[in-house]
Amino acid sequence: MSTTKPSANGSATAKEPTYFEQQRNALVNEVTMSLEHVLQNLNHLNRNLEAVIAVGNEFSSVEALWSQFENVMAKDKETERAQGTELEGHVEGGAEGEGK
Template sequence: MASTNGASGEKSYFEQQRELLVGDVAASLENVLQNMNRLNRSLEGVIAVGNEFSQVEGLWSQFENVMAKEPEAPKEDTKEGAQNDRS
């Protein structure tokens, strides 16, 4: 299976093309790796900004819970009052 070209040190056309393709694939993978690193840094930045708003979100949640509880009590009282008026 050994070719005569292998003994003289010359590479066959197939081997030359394979090396070119392997080089292209390696360059493409390097590019993908660089882009993934950029994306990772961007996502870390977005998460950091989001974490800065966690305290504000907590305060708004507390405010929402307080505001949601207040209207419920009068509604129940008015329903009971309306039923008592009908009796």
């Protein structure tokens, strides 16, 4: 038994797609187009992220300079505190000795 119907002239013709196959093909085409759109958007996002990273990398030297400044200032404060407590100890000790 053949699934193709002979035409009026007796030769077999190509089978026409069913409604299901037509709808499936339409949906497959729609999904394909949507995936292409998603791919384009991902490429656009990737380019934007690369641009942001490039701008961020331009500030690395400035960040390093500020880090050095912060470290120096923190060390200076620690030194001042240490010297301040030493001076307070000498002043308090000297004042007690003079009073006697």
